[in-house]
Amino acid sequence: MNRAAVSARELTVSYRNFRALNGISFVLEPGVTGLLGPNGAGKTTLLRALATAALPDSGALSVLGMDPCTPEGRLGIRRRLGYLPQDPGFHPHFTAFEFVDYVAILKEMKDRAARHREVLRVLDAVGLPDRRRKKIKQLSGGMRQRVALAAALVGDPELLILDEPTVGLDPEQRLRFRELIADLGDGRTVLLSTHQTEDVAALCRRVIVLDGGTIKFDGEPPALAAVADGRVWSSEQRDPRALAGWRTGVGTVRNIGSPPPGVPLLEPTLEDGYLLLLDATTARENVA
Amino acid sequence: MTSGREERAMEVTAGGPPPGGPRPPHGPRSPHTTHLEDQMLRAYAYGELLPPRLAHADAHVADCPHCRSRLGDLGDRARTDTGWARLRAVMDVPQPGPVERALLRCGVPDHTARLIAATPALRRSWLIGATVTLLLTVAVARWGRADAAPLPFFVLAPALPVIGVAASFGPRSDPMYEMTLVAPVHGLRLLLVRTVAVVGTTAALVGAAAVAMPGPALRALGWLLPSLALTLITLALSARLDPAVAAGVTGGGWTLALVLTFGDGDSPLLSGTGQCAAAGAALAAGAVIALTRSSFDRGLPHA
Structure with a gap:
């Protein structure tokens, strides 16, 4: 199958x-x-x-x-389908309930009672059962994202x-x-x-x-991390041979690239593999 | 009617849940000191209660986490969940806003009322702006030079619904455009629902303003058919263009044509021949919309 x-x-x-x-x-x-x-x-x-x-x-x-x-x-x-766009866009005068109900209507749910049950179900699922009467404009960014996710979940896509x-x-x-x-x-x-x-x-x-x-x-994610196997090392100062390097919370510099012999190698992370996969310096700007 | 004494007889005093009885897993402590009797709760769980006892049990269960928890244990779980979901769907639903309430009172189905309530051009700010602008054009018509004074009104009156329609959908004005686009509801249906709502509202405003216009009443209605034609042409163009651009093209074209032909307080566009031309244009635009209806669920190119 x-x-x-x-x-x-x-x-x-x-x-x-x-x-x-x-x-x-x-x-x-x-x-x-x-x-x-x-x-x-x-x-x-x-x-x-x-x-x-x-x-x-x-x-x-x-x-x-x-x-x-x-x-x-x-x-x-x-x-x-359930779709949460990058910028979901809200009608700010709607409450959380009305917003999700509006999306349910767009998803062809016309029966009022069944639709309202579904709206309450998805608001419960995203942990917003007590925020349904709040206007969207009164909700925090995180709450709004959850409301948008609730809308994406309508109809169990x-x-x-x-x-x-x-x-x-x-x-x-x-x-x-x-x-x-x-x-x-x-x-x-x-x-x-x-x-x-x-x-x-x-x-x-x-x-x-x-x-x-x-x-x-x-x-798989471990395979992406493995791209950086043997290519991450630490040093006291940024190594000029590294593709990218940044000072970590413990004070040492984490370098990625082709390590010189004898340096202490570090366990690679997914981020290291991702940076090495792309052009390290440009990719670094796009990783939080 | 159930008396207060009877209602109290259906409840048992509780200094907390019965020994060994279930407590609500995470919910707040019950605000009630009395709870429904087992027999009544079981009848409620199986849907065997009749009014007015049902209404009393509904109200109590809605407000009492302890009895809700017992309900789950007493009755069939699935049946209880279904019943509770039905109850919540009635009791937990917030009241709709004033626009929706007004539409519901007029007999509009609730799902259509909500689609209309999300129309940007039906917001208070838009309606106030449109009203003030119309009043200004009427004031100019009444107290301006007789040969040119009606021009602003006849420019604005047919264009106002067009602007309203353009402000009601599309990536620039509808904050939920992307989510609407990928929804199964047909784009043209949503567009027409909103268009009817916007045109109806603005036509009422313009109609009221037309009554205050100087001159024959029939001439003051000369905006109606051009307005319908311009709106439908805008919709037809919106299958390929951003609605704001489409409205700019039709509104700009109308303004230009009217300014060029206006003289002695009138224009051939407002005469009988002009009205016939407007009706023909409206029919043609309607046919184009019908033929290209599938374009409206694909979204705008490059939007």
Whole structure:
């Protein structure tokens, strides 16, 4: 049985005459998959294509077994999709309940009682049962993100696409979000776009790295960390031979690149592997 | 009616939960000192209670975490959950806002009322701005030079619904455009629901202003068909253009045409021939919208 929720082959998508995705191929199966990449790598374009908001120029794309290039396929995908865009956008005069109810109506839930039960269910699921009467404009950034996630969860979608859901959240809120997303990935396909390598390390069983519209890495997080095996070392001062180096909290400098002989090597992290995979100096700017 | 004495008879005094009885796992302590009897709670769990006892039990269970917890243990869990979800869906739902309440009173289905309530051009600020602008054009028409005074009104009156419609959808004005685009509801349906709401509201405002215009009443209604035509042309163009750009094209075109043809307080565009042309343009635009309806669920190119 084919378990792939998404299958792309030689997928190309352009945006304002710019080729944002350049012939990429991959499949997505149930579980949480992380999508990493610097700004402009094509992450949001990929998510928009999967969510049927952007149409491919060429290549084959199948989402939940349907073709997003046909009206019937788009409708079928939209009925089984949960999408949290980078900037969800809110009608600020709506309460949290009204906002999620509005999304439920957009998802064709017309029966009032059933729809309201579903809205309460998803607000409970994101831990906001007591905030439903609050106006969106009165909620903190973290609360708003949870409201937007609740909206994405309406109808119990099989495929969940989350575009940088942890941006702007404090550490505690990020932790709560991770717990939520980890639960959501149990039995459904979740694609999580993020700049936070920590989120990927904590949540994802698989990671895809995009850069310049092409896939640079597709595999398990430990394999991405292993890219930096034997290429991370510490020193008292920044090593001029390192591709990148930064002073850590303990006072020593963490260098990545090609280490000189005899230096103390360090255990690589996912971030080290990611930095080495991309151009280290430019990628460093994009990692929190 | 159940008397207060009967209601009290359905409750047992509780100095806390019964020995060995369940406590709410994490919930707050019950504000009640009395709780529903086991027999009544069981009947409630199985949906066997009738009004007015049902209403009393509803009210008590909604407010008493301890009895809710007992409810779960007494009755069939799934049945209780379903019943409780139904109850919550009625009791926990916030009251809709004034626009929605007004629409519901007019018989608009609640899901359509909520779609309309999210229309940016129905906000108070927009309506106040439109009203003030219209009043100014009427003031100019009444107290300005007779040959040119009605021009601002006839420029604005048909354009106002167009501006309102353009401000109601599209990536620039709808904060939820992206989420709306990927929702299964058809883009054209949402667009038409909002258009009808905006055109209806602004037409009422413009109609009220037209009554205050000097001159024959029939001429003051000359804006109606051009307004319909401009709105439909804007919608037809919106399949390919940003709605703000489409409104700029149609509104700008109307203004230019009216200014060029206006003289002695009138214009051929407002005459019978002009009205016929407007009706023809409206029909043609409507046909284009029907033929290109699938474009509205694809989103704007490059949006």
